[in-house]
Amino acid sequence: GIRCCIFDLDGVIVDTAKYHYLAWKRLADSLGVTFTEQDNELLKGVSRVESLKIILKLGQTSLDAPQFEQALVQKNEWYLEYIAQLDASEILPGAEAVLSQARDAGMKIALGSASKNAVLILKRLNLLDRFDAIIDGNKVTHAKPDPEVFLNAASAVDVAPSDCLVFEDAAAGVEAALNAKMKVIGLGEAEVLGRATLVLPDLAEQQLNHMIAQL
Ligand code: G6P
Numbered sequence: 001g002i003r004c005c006i007f008d009l010d011g012v013i014v015d016t017a018k019y020h021y022l023a024w025k026r027l028a029d030s031l032g033v034t035f036t037e038q039d040n041e042l043l044k045g046v047s048r049v050e051s052l053k054i055i056l057k058l059g060q061t062s063l064d065a066p067q068f069e070q071a072l073v074q075k076n077e078w079y080l081e082y083i084a085q086l087d088a089s090e091i092l093p094g095a096e097a098v099l100s101q102a103r104d105a106g107m108k109i110a111l112g113s114a115s116k117n118a119v120l121i122l123k124r125l126n127l128l129d130r131f132d133a134i135i136d137g138n139k140v141t142h143a144k145p146d147p148e149v150f151l152n153a154a155s156a157v158d159v160a161p162s163d164c165l166v167f168e169d170a171a172a173g174v175e176a177a178l179n180a181k182m183k184v185i186g187l188g189e190a191e192v193l194g195r196a197t198l199v200l201p202d203l204a205e206q207q208l209n210h211m212i213a214q215l
């Protein structure tokens with residue numbers, strides 16, 4: 001059975017996906033690259049470096065190494081500006097309840113996020129102490145869809161991958177979980193997340209035991 005829940009952060013626990021999009025959009029505009037909300041689906045769950053590579057590819061353009069670094073810094077500065085007011089009111093509906101249900105069921109709880117801002121954000125949301133392990137963008141070398149982030153999370157709480165359930169809002173994250181041989185609940189649209197074990201629109205009104213019974 002499931003003994004560990006691994007949560008993605010952006011778009012699963014907190015509504016930061018829109019701020020990532022705004023910051024990337026602003027950067028793309030500054031580079032003269034057309035970037036739509038549909039293009040943004042490709043960036044969800046993907047590391048900062050890989051995201052910039054995707055944007056440059058979309059625009060069929062390139063940056064030299066110092067410009068590339070500068071663009072990464074600029075995007076994060078804008079992103080941090082957008083989340084300056086972030087607080088617990090932006091925890092996504094149902095997320096806190098599912099965290100509590102996992103805790104009450106005696107499960108391990110881990111974070112598996114590509115974000116280097118994960119700890120800062122969890123502190124702002126007052127959720128840091130809900131996690132037994134935090135594997136974030138500072139701890140992994142291979143971006144989703146590589147399974148590294150989820151495998152490291154499972155190993156940090158000493159649970160076999162087959163006993164882990166991942167919650168993800170991104171296609172790359174669903175693939176990463178499948179590559180880790182874990183069950184995965186995709187939160188969002190079936191067209192994007194169809195390969196997940198189960199797809200739900202979001203966590204609102206969801207009960208952990210009911211979700212697990214459907215896997
Ligand atoms: C998450 C988000 C991505 C973001 C990535 C890196 O996976 O879904 O949109 O690019 O984290 O986040 P960071 O905060 O390190 O730029």
Ligand code: MG
Nearest residue numbers: 008010011169
């Ligand atoms: Mg996400």
